[in-house]
Amino acid sequence: MQLPVNLALDLGTTSLAGRLLDQAGRCLAEGQVPNRQAKYGADVLRRLEAARAGNGASLQSILVDCVNELVDGLLQSAGSDANSIQTAAAAANPAISLLFQNRPVDSLLVPPYKPADCSAVHVAADEVGLQLSCPVYLFPLINGFVGGDLVAFLFGQPSPKTPTLFVDVGTNGEIALFVDGQWWVTSVAAGPAFEGGEIGSGMLYGPGAIMGVKVQGDRFVLDVVTGQPPAGVCGSGLAEAVAVAIDAGLIDRHGSIVSPGAVESNLSRYLVPHGDGFAISLYRDAHKQILIEQKDVRNFQLAKAAVHAGVECLLQKAAVETSDIAEVVLTGAFGFSLSKEALKKVALLPANMVDRVRFEPGGALAGVSKMLWQEDGRMQVEALAKKLKPYPLSGSPEFEKAFVAAIDF
Template identity: 30%
Template structure:
């Protein structure tokens, strides 16, 4: 017989059979609570209060619960079963409060519950009288420590098990993935050391994070240029290249997996840990990078209707795709949303928290391909636009990445009547990075040196940004046009999503901006050029690499992993190429800030005031 049980303070209701303990029912209902022994009745941590009929006190409860707690009505969830409909309330000390963790600048309450864990066991060696095989002996030892329904061992772990048990004098630590698969055994007690890695494969670079899975701390990050760059700065160029032959696709797959492996080895070497300590890796990337990594030919992503091979998450051994790291580790690739909105966008949404927010939120992950999100907990709509690599410095004569010597800030000093700039690490100027380009174009427009179409008013063909003995750094008409093309694609995507949801800029409560240089953009200048809507700056927040942050969250938390699946399944994708209004909106968005002045009233007020002042 099953009884209806209300669980407080979560407010959930579960059906629990009279043959089940409350521990079993709470676990099945996905309620998080303290249980150091896994329901074995040895720790005394799963304390609850029960209103309703239930089984009598057990001898274990009388041993583990002190008299004051017994008198107050405490019970142990693993020892008691329901005999009627009832209410079970978790004791305050039993509830698992979420840990507040700061990842990549985002502070989040995160349930640290990784998919991989370790269990230390001490076993009795076999003998003539007790010849039980090694695996069965180990499995029984684990079950004495942890409550598991089913337990298997991977072929790789099994092949090394006999030697490991004997090398450790039958005192070993097991690494268990998803609470049902032993993936490794190690001599001695190594439960204090369990690492994971998150990897964000971008179009132009790969970022890896080394994470302590016991406490959620990011130990180190490492960045590597995406080795696929010589075969195209954009995704379509790489897909076109590999359409020529299977060998060319295999080549791109191999150099990508080698690049990811190298990035992981680098982050381990820099932190002083062996790569063998990594037991799970979460990898995100756009859908094309996702397919290249998994060995899936991406040609159908380039052909209408742009359908990916799979949406669901993928779990496998890293060696199956050619990653050269710990052979015992697990590889988790979160779900994609659409052909041009990949697992990196899913990770963005996990980090941004739009799926749990009441506020209408506009989210952007700005890069070579920019993902745009609009919505709240009711519904999220998304699209992807080819904004191009201009903000990474490509196609700009003096453009460069955000490295030492790049001009990252540019402004007009009213007091000195002169132009000023700042470079990364205060080194001599070598070029202009993305945030610097936005500043320069915004200042030229604001001061009346270029018009709304982006043309120089004076007939000049370029603007001198910096002149020194080491050479001149300029921004010319072609460079300005590249910035306009990039920002127009992004703004047009935002506009189409707003039209789809019958919203205007006034309906947006906040704007979240992610991307390689997101933290360094001046929000006022981003509005002046029309990159983002004309909203108060206090509504705008920069998140840095949200995709990497989301990947770390998915690595650390089973709850975040489940959210990723729900997000991918529930997010509505809009294909911009199929939208009749997109081309018109794109052409209007080429203007600074937009052809329709009514869309940017605050920007035009600022520009008109600045033009009156001039620039000396």
């Protein structure tokens, strides 16, 4: 007879992560798969528009198939079967949460951009096509732009000092500030670059992904997941490649890839003709070439500027100075493998905050896992969600001004 296990899920815009836990909360298996809803668009807005146009059932079916694939892989790794899963819980941003249930999405596309019901729900597995014998507890939402994934991230953390900033870096960048016993939260549309999406040689973090780039002498040294031959570049690899390229003079402060003649070192040999300009060649063999193209740098700039501006605006709203922040907790697509030097060079955050960064891998998944093994976990999660005060940024003049100012490196 197989022992009962619990299933934790983080349903992201670009990728889905999962974890199987025993009754003591120990991890038995962990994994991730791409979110193939990307065929309808890399960002949630395009997917919401596709759902409103009549593709909601298709978007749900794709997502459920991805979850089933993920769960099947976890069960195989743990030597278990679906009947052994006793409880399951998932966290997602508002758009993915509604698409998972195939609920109407109009409320997220028109003011005031808030679902009719933000409460936690139990999703019956057989009603959506999940290959499970138990329902899935879906974390509560805060409003139309802050979801259960941020609630899960915050729930998984120890009691914060004041003031502490929490940043979940992903396609939908979510930001929270804890100060004087109050929670302020917001989100920004960062786009998929942080997760390797819409990047020419981009891929999710996994075997073969370039996750780090350093300079030794006059050459690039690549840090590749599992030490395999490079297959592409994930979010942290993109950020570090951009950082070292800025240091080496291959990219200027405005984000333009320069010509080889403008570079004084032998690192100029990594610049190769591409389109109307140049690209940075990270790796080449007989079968493939891994490039950082100009459009990749631009996509990264848009993503990092959105997060930087979101942080500045949230702090301004709460009347907190960057120098006052006791700690910055960074999670998401690339946080755990990105150096603080690269973080500072690409200006993802205000420079004087970087030394106070603590990286927390898999923050949302850790929070879902914690909820599953705590007896009153659901009650605690729902109590926390009620304390989060949302601050919408979309379209605000303050955000637009801060965003433009944060584009350069």
